[in-house]
Amino acid sequence: MPDAALEDLYREILLDHYRNPRHHGHLDAANHKADGANPLCGDQITIEATVNADGRIEDIAFSGAGCSISQASSSMMTVYVAGHTTAEALRAVETFQQMMLTGEAPSTAEQDLGDIEALAGVAKFPVRVKCASLAWKTLQQALQSQTAAAVTTDERSE
Amino acid sequence: MTSNHMHDHGGDVNHVGADAMTGIRDWNTESIRRDFPILKREVNGTRLVYLDNAATSQKPVQVIAELTRYYRDYNANIHRGVHTLSQEATAAYEGVREKIARFIGAKRPEEIIFTRNTTEAINLVAHTWARANLQAGDEILISELEHHSNIVPWQMLRDERGIVLKYIPMLQDGTLDMAVARTLIGPKTKLLSITQMSNALGTIIPVRELADLAHAQGAIVLVDGAQGVPHLATDVTAIGADFLAFSAHKMLGPTGIGVLWGRYALLEAMPPFMGGGDMILSVTMEQSTWNDVPHKFEAGTPNIADTIAFGTAIDYLSALGMDAVHQHESDLLGYALDRMVDVPGITIYGPEDRSIRGGVLSFSLDGIHPHDIGQVLDSHGVAIRAGHHCAQPVMACLEIPATARASFYIYNTREEVDVLVDATREVVRFFGGVHA
Numbered sequence: 319m320p321d322a323a324l325e326d327l328y329r330e331i332l333l334d335h336y337r338n339p340r341h342h343g344h345l346d347a348a349n350h351k352a353d354g355a356n357p358l359c360g361d362q363i364t365i366e367a368t369v370n371a372d373g374r375i376e377d378i379a380f381s382g383a384g385c386s387i388s389q390a391s392s393s394m395m396t397v398y399v400a401g402h403t404t405a406e407a408l409r410a411v412e413t414f415q416q417m418m419l420t421g422e423a424p425s426t427a428e429q430d431l432g433d434i435e436a437l438a439g440v441a442k443f444p445v446r447v448k449c450a451s452l453a454w455k456t457l458q459q460a461l462q463s464q465t466a467a468a469v470t471t472d473e474r475s476e
Numbered sequence: 477m478t479s480n481h482m483h484d485h486g487g488d489v490n491h492v493g494a495d496a497m498t499g500i501r502d503w504n505t506e507s508i509r510r511d512f513p514i515l516k517r518e519v520n521g522t523r524l525v526y527l528d529n530a531a532t533s534q535k536p537v538q539v540i541a542e543l544t545r546y547y548r549d550y551n552a553n554i555h556r557g558v559h560t561l562s563q564e565a566t567a568a569y570e571g572v573r574e575k576i577a578r579f580i581g582a583k584r585p586e587e588i589i590f591t592r593n594t595t596e597a598i599n600l601v602a603h604t605w606a607r608a609n610l611q612a613g614d615e616i617l618i619s620e621l622e623h624h625s626n627i628v629p630w631q632m633l634r635d636e637r638g639i640v641l642k643y644i645p646m647l648q649d650g651t652l653d654m655a656v657a658r659t660l661i662g663p664k665t666k667l668l669s670i671t672q673m674s675n676a677l678g679t680i681i682p683v684r685e686l687a688d689l690a691h692a693q694g695a696i697v698l699v700d701g702a703q704g705v706p707h708l709a710t711d712v713t714a715i716g717a718d719f720l721a722f723s724a725h726k727m728l729g730p731t732g733i734g735v736l737w738g739r740y741a742l743l744e745a746m747p748p749f750m751g752g753g754d755m756i757l758s759v760t761m762e763q764s765t766w767n768d769v770p771h772k773f774e775a776g777t778p779n780i781a782d783t784i785a786f787g788t789a790i791d792y793l794s795a796l797g798m799d800a801v802h803q804h805e806s807d808l809l810g811y812a813l814d815r816m817v818d819v820p821g822i823t824i825y826g827p828e829d830r831s832i833r834g835g836v837l838s839f840s841l842d843g844i845h846p847h848d849i850g851q852v853l854d855s856h857g858v859a860i861r862a863g864h865h866c867a868q869p870v871m872a873c874l875e876i877p878a879t880a881r882a883s884f885y886i887y888n889t890r891e892e893v894d895v896l897v898d899a900t901r902e903v904v905r906f907f908g909g910v911h912a
C-alpha cells in the first residue's frame with residue numbers, strides 16, 4: 319500500500335474479522351432485534367440478541383452484507399458485548415461513537431474497548447465513519463426496543 | 477453583442493483539425509489535458525486519475541475564466557436594464573440559449589429553458605405539463621434503468637394524482653427488454669420518460685425506437701439526457717424527443733445550471749412553473765399575465781454567470797465535435813474492458829455489445845465491497861464512484877448492493893486506464909483470500 323493512512327484504516331485485526339466474522343448468523347431465541355442500513359454504500363445489518371432476566375447479553379449475532387469496515391466493526395462489536403450487561407453495552411456504544419469523533423482510543427481503563435480500538439483510524443475517513451458506526455447504532459436500537467426496528471443513515475445523492 | 481469580450485476565451489478552443497466533425501484523426505488528448513489544471517493535482521501522493529465523470533466532469537480553464545470575466549467585466553442583472561452592462565449580460569445569457577439550441581438541433585432558442593440541473597428540468601415537466609395534462613388512470617412509462625431523478629418525481633405525481641407508473645424491465649446485461657416495452661406502450665400511455673444512457677451501467681438506450689412506439693400511441697416523450705448529451709451527438713428530432721433534460725456540470729460546465737428543452741407548442745400550452753419576477757408580462761393586484769416562452773418558466777434572477785460559462789463549455793465540446801468525443805470514449809472503454817476482464821474475481825456489468833455502451837465501466841470484485849474498492853483506488857489517486865449510483869432499481873435487478881464505476885471523458889488516457897487496472901489488481905491482492 320502506498321499510503322500509511324490506508325494501512326491505518328485497514329488494520330490487520332480488522333481484516334481478520336472481515337475474513338472470519340465472529341457471531342455471524344441468526345439466533346433461535348432472540349428477544350431483541352434491529353435492522354440497520356447505510357444506503358450510500360449498501361451496507362445492511364441485522365442484530366439479534368438474547369438478553370436474560372438480569373439484563374445480561376447471553377448471546378448475540380449479526381447478519382447482512384457490507385463493506386469490510388462495517389462487517390469487521392459488527393464482528394468486533396459482538397465479541398465485545400457478548401456476556402456484558404445491556405447497560406455496559408450501551409456505554410460501549412457511546413465510547414465507540416466518541417472514538418469515531420476524536421480518532422483517539424478511550425483514555426480510561428473502564429472504557430477500554432480492546433481490539434476495537436483498531437477502528438480509531440477510521441475517524442480520518444469521514445465517509446467510512448458511517449460504515450463503522452452502523453453496527454453500534456443498530457445494537458443501541460436493538461437493546462432499546464424489543465420489537466424490530468430499523469436504523470437508516472442518511473443518503474447522499476449523486 | 478455590444479462588446480467583444482465574450483468572444484475572448486481564456487485559451488484556444490482548438491485541439492483538433494478543421495475536420496473535427498468528421499473524425500478522431502486529429503484528436504489531441506495531451507493538448508486537451510493542458511486546459512484542465514485540476515488534472516495536474518496530486519492525491520495521496522500520486523497524480524490524480526479522475527474517472528468519476530458520470531458524476532460530474534472537470535472544467536477547462538476557458539470555462540473557469542468566463543465565470544470570472546462575467547463577474548469582473550459585465551456583471552449586471554439581465555432583461556431589465558437599459559444600461560450597457562445589463563445589455564451585455566443579457567446578450568451573453570441569451571446567446572447561450574442560441575448555442576444550446578444549435579448544439580441539440582432545436583428549432584428555436586426559445587425552446588431552451590434554463591433550470592438548475594436535470595432533476596429540476598424533469599420536475600418542471602412533472603409540475604407543469606403533467607399536472608395540466610394527466611388524469612387518474614393515465615400511464616407514465618419509465619424504465620428500471622432510470623436515475624432516481626427520473627423515478628421519484630413520477631412516483632410523487634402517481635401518489636398525488638392516481639396516475640399509473642410502469643417500468644420497462646431491464647435484462648441482466650443492462651439492456652431494456654424491448655419485447656416487454658412493446659406490450660407496455662399502449663393507448664393509456666401518456667408519457668414515456670426514458671434515459672438516453674444509463675449512468676449506472678453505460679447502456680445506450682434505443683430512444684428513437686421507443687419514442688416512435690410511444691408517439692404512435694399519442695404519448696409525449698421526455699428524454700433524460702444527463703448522461704447522453706455530454707457524451708453522444710444529440711439531435712432532438714433524430715432521437716424523437718418532445719422534452720430533453722440535461723445538466724451543464726456533467727459536460728464541462730459549472731454546477732447549478734441545467735436545461736429543459738421542449739417543443740415550442742408544448743411549452744406554449746404549459747402553465748408556468750414558479751411565480752415571480754421575469755415570468756410575467758403584467759401584474760395587477762388581482763392577477764398576472766404570463767410572459768412568453770421561455771421566460772414564463774424562468775422566474776426570478778437566473779443563474780447568469782454559470783449560464784454564460786456553460787456557453788463556453790458548449791463551444792469547447794462543439795470544437796471537438798461530439799462524434800469525436802464519443803469515439804475517444806469508446807476507444808478508452810474498449811481498452812479498459814480488454815484489460816479489466818483479466819483482473820481475478822471481476823464481474824463487469826453492462827451490455828456485451830460495445831457499440832451500445834458509453835464510457836462507463838461498472839464492476840465488482842468477488843467478496844470485496846465496492847466501497848473498499850473505491851477506498852483503495854483513492855489511495856492510488858484514482859477517483860471512481862462506489863455505490864448504487866442513484867439507480868437502486870438497477871442494483872435490485874442485478875441483485876447487488878452496489879458497484880464500482882469508472883467513467884471516462886475527453887481528457888482521460890490509456891495510461892490512466894493502466895493505472896486503474898494496476899490499482900484494481902492491488903485491491904484484489906490487499907483483500908485477497910476474503911470469502912465471497
Ligand SMILES: Cc1ncc(COP(=O)(O)O)c(C=O)c1O
Pocket residue numbers: 476530531593594595596623625626671673674675700702703723866
Ligand atoms: C441519468 C441521470 N439522470 C439524472 C441525473 C441527475 O442529474 P442532476 O443531479 O444534475 O440533476 C443524473 C446525474 O447523475 C444522471 O446520471
